[in-house]
Amino acid sequence: MPSTPLPTKPHYPILDGLRGVAALMVVAFHLCEAHATSHLDQVINHGYLAVDFFFLLSGFVIGYAYDDRWGRLTVGGFFTRRLVRLQPMVVLGMLIGAGLYYFQAGSLFPAIATTPGWLVLLVLLLGCLMVPVPPALDIRGWHETYPLNGPGWSLFFEYVANVLYATVVRRFSNVALAGLVVLSAGALLHLAVTSPQGDVIGGWSLEPEQLHIGFARMMYPFFAGLLLFRLARLRSIANAFGWSSLLVVGVLAMPRIGSPAHPWQNGLYDALSILLVFPGIIFLGASGAVRSAPAQRLCRFLGDISYPIYITHYPLIYTYTAWVAAHKVPLRDGWPVAALVFLAAVAIAYACLKWYDEPVRAWLKKKVLVDGAILPSKH
Template sequence: MQPTPLPTKPHYPILDGLRGVAALIVVAFHLCEAHATSHLDQVINHGYLAVDFFFLLSGFVIGYAYDDRWGRLTVGSCFKRRLVRLQPMVVLGMVIGAAMYYFQASALFPIIGQTPVWKMLLVMLLGCFMVPVPVSLDIRGWHETYPLDGPGWSLFFEYIANVLYATVVRRFSNVALGILVVLAAGALLHLGLTSPQGDVIGGWSLEPEQLHIGFARMTYPFFAGLLLFRLARLRPVQNAFLWCSLAVVVVLAMPRIGSPTQLWQNGLYDALCIIFVFPAIIFFGASGAVRSGAAQRLCRFLGDISYPIYITHYPLIYTYTAWVATHKVSLREGLPVAALVYLAAVALAYGCLKFYDEPVREWLRKKVLVGDGEARAAKVSVVSK
């Protein structure tokens, strides 16, 4: 006899919408980054903190999706569900990156013209299986673990967080989890205050310093999100989506804090936003309700495209960045092209969602999760970068 699936859990529509708002800001951040000369003059200066917001949101929703199901759910079943949710778009992101790779050759990426096709295909294959490449296989020159689709680094840490949760941390009491979160907050604060660049940017390389940044950026927000889910006592909040969206925009668009001689001030801003502001935004977002049909459709749309746009936009950014570097284009001069690239990123994400991601995930649910007691259970919207 097949076990009876658990009842479907409802979404947090505002959290879906906030994830989409942050993902859209990431695209704008990366477009503006192509024109920056350093972190100090970057427009939409703190867009990189969206990754930390995603991690915190992911921990919250993972707790919601799985914390009360371990009597019915095995570790293997949890891993299968996460793979079905995340991996199809990882593969497509790498394929899109490979398809556009040779169109990005420029003075900024001279190594592209020297890279044989077999090596590029090897890097693509490794990326499709989420195997991070060492510097010896860097085919772009930026020391990325996924040179065809840079944002894959955060999915690598997302998988690590999921494994840690499913195998170990799910068993933690709230006290033990709280101790872990406090220690992780201390490590994150130390990173922000001591960073040579005055920020928490990094995590995309297998080099020791970058791994340190990646683990610090993942550990606190993911497990703080889990703790927030366990401890939060939600209260009704009026206009939560509006106010929380504005808060996300303000935090991510905030100009650089401090001067070049006081870099620690910006690092402190980064750490405090991740440790205190983001949990507050998620708390109020989860407490709110979406009442109008238009708002519900907007949140659904933003949530649906958030992961596809995050994982597919960067090949377009590589191409745009190469064009800017080759032609020495200023932000003002490049604005029309940047707007077209932005719209193309949204359209690409929506097309990937409707014609690839949703059909493939539905097929995988039937094939991979067949016989799983939760195969037909909640299609909970889980955060992905």
């Protein structure tokens, strides 16, 4: 019997725009990373924190989209909607990664030259199903759970967070949720200040240490975002998009904090950014309004491409990084090519959105969502 249709909810346009700003910063971060010799000289040094920002934003938006709907929504219906929203681009990102894989052979990725095609196809299949691969199936050498498209690791943890929310945490009172957030904050703070490298980078491997990092990076921001949605009393704040965008760029572009002898100082920066600054940015963004037509179009465009660019850009980064390593190209010489790759990533993401993601999701909604409900595209 069909379930009761769920009415569409309006977006938070500024949050959509902020997601796009952070996604573009991720692309720039990864391009610059190809030229870095260590975390110490990385340009756009804290771009990796965009993942934690995405988790916090996701928790807020999931709460907004679903918290008041569980009387009409089953757990299975929730999972179906999340799969329809996320999985088509996961599959396309893996296909792009497979298509570019053999173009990345060289000194940086020596395993590629001897990897048989059947193994690439197996890893592709597992990636399309979001099954993380064990080290025995590592076809790149970077110990990634998704070696054809590395950022898939964060989508894996996004799915884990969604499962925890739908099956357990949605029933938590605000007090219980606050307790979970406090405990998760302690785990994240401990990870950040005790990390040998002085940061929270990691989470992309099935190795125990990497799984610890991944869960620590997901638990606090996602459920803090949910708690923020439940407790926040939003206000009308002028110029919220401009200020919140500048804050996102500033946090992610901040140079390395402290000295190599005291890595905990940079770890503390990471922790405070995730624990305090990011919730403040999301509160600011959710409190603002976009009134001018150009600003509305900009936020819509940034929000539309945010997920496609995040999940499709990294195969380009593998290829660019392999080229930089093979020719020992410094950033001062490679920036024109990097700029072209950046523009290509945006163009590919937009093409994927319009020619694949939106049509496929529209078709799946008709075929899979029996109640015909159309949820906000960012949720």
